[in-house]
Amino acid sequence: MSIQVFGLPVSRGVAIGRAVLVASSRVDVAHYFIDNDQIEAEVTRLRDARNEVAAELVALKSEVPEEAHAELVALLDVHLMLLHDEMLADATKQWIVERHYNAEWAMSAQLEVIARQFDEMEDEYLRERKADLEQVVERLLKALARQTTGNSHTNGANARDFAGEDPLILVASDIAPADMLQFKRSVFTGFVTDVGGRTSHTAIVARSMDIPAVVGAREASRIVRQDDWVIIDGDAGVVIVNPSPIVLEEYRFRQRQIELERAKLNRLRHTPSVTLDGQVIDLLANIEMPSDAAAAIEAGAVGVGLFRSEFLFMNRNGQLPNEEEQFQAYRAVVQAMDGLPVTIRTVDVGADKPLDRMSSHELRHEHSLNPALGLRAIRWSLAEPEMFGQQLRAILRASAYGKVRILVPMVAHMSEVSQIMSAVERAKERLRADAVPFTEVEVGAMIEIPAAALMMPSLMRYFDFVSIGTNDLIQYTLAIDRADEAVAHLYDPWHPAVLQLVERTIACANDAGKAVSVCGEMAGDPAFTELLLGMGLRSFSMHPAQVAAIKQRVLRADVRALRAQIASVLASDSPQETCVALLKSKPH
Incomplete structure (x- = not known):
């Protein structure tokens, strides 16, 4: 019997395959393929x-x-x-x-x-x-x-050999970031989870892999059985279990249409990203591992706008990477980008990305009532000065091989700014003392807390650039846990307060003559491209799979016309409706 399960559409497209269940357990277990x-x-x-x-x-x-x-x-x-x-x-x-x-x-x-x-x-x-x-x-x-085992997790390169001919779809109550890191290199053509929101980690990774996903599907992992045929409609947020032959053929036709559209977009990957009125727009890539740099180049990105370094710290059985290991990883990305800029974010752990190494600080954090407001991101780094110093030295050393920038997450206090700058100087002094080569690097702040957006003039006196992390900015502005499906419907990137904070941040940076980019999910959502361009944004950072779709919108945009329409969108009680209406009235 065919069953439909409804959830949140978080990664577009259609996936058809047999279900592979990752069962929930009272004991957390690792999930990975073996050779x-x-x-x-x-x-x-x-x-x-x-x-x-x-x-x-x-x-x-x-x-x-x-x-x-x-x-x-x-x-x-x-x-x-x-x-x-x-x-x-x-x-x-x-x-x-x-x-x-x-x-x-x-x-x-x-x-x-x-x-x-x-x-x-x-x-x-x-x-x-x-x-x-x-x-x-x-x-x-x-x-x-x-047990102690020497087994190493396979990266999934040969997973197709034993997966059989049928495509596979992963169905789970939830997928931990550490597991997603393993599955990212694997054979799954889609994800379904019972929990999660539009910017939960599962959703973000699914979009980065450019595969369909539905989250917040409630009882999906209980309804779906191992090896059931499953269709994921990533546009509508629907999961169809054991579809009829007619429905199956209809969705296979839609798959072929989507593939044709993607092929058309891929033709744009080497086209310069310039608006109709001659504005050059930088389209950068968000990556998670050094091996992702190849996908950034292939997508036509002009640099890495966000290297999420925390993924180097996961799946390590409690052993954090040392300075040399980090340096090797950062240098690999810098060399792979061959002269294009690379922005490395200092480790952003906590909330939905806990580490398996637990210090006393982290134990208290992990069991706190609200991890998103606890010891995470730069707060954790400043609480672990030895680790933070190692990371800063590793990043600085990588700067000898190309253009590197340091991005600090979750800045909210001027006292933190002082500690960050002091830590960077200490790292430089240590390298100079050891005669280790490095170049001067720009240091930037992620604007993802409303307090940071409101104190932009002060931050601009110390930082060389800013990058807006819209995922957390929306979460903190609206007091919404972005991974909680119970309140996912209240997570609204179109909320007037969110848009006003984004616009204020871009304007303050531009007025100060400092670079500003958006590296959150809004940057890779075509619905926001014209709005952000009209606000004055000239640098977007997104998953490589999203670059072509955003470039298409950029090539069709007239920034001068868009700038004149921004005030009416920001003044509206329904910004999304106003923005859509203005774009429809725009001559093509």
């Missing part, structure tokens, strides 16, 4: 974990006091039976051998399959045994976590 030569070791890990849990249960049985109720012993026997049941043991092994899942992912995937079978049982006693199964699996996952 052929890792299968035997992963199966061994699974077997060792099962033997360890069996020994634990047998030991518990021997320790049960004689006066204890007989049902306790019987319960432990049930757990032992479930542990060795072929539905759990052998089937989990099949996920490893056939799908190349790591052992933890295989275990949680099989739990999802068996748990659904328990849910469908008519006998209440048997249905209640699901809790026993979950407890057994939780023990197994903890045993796996205690």
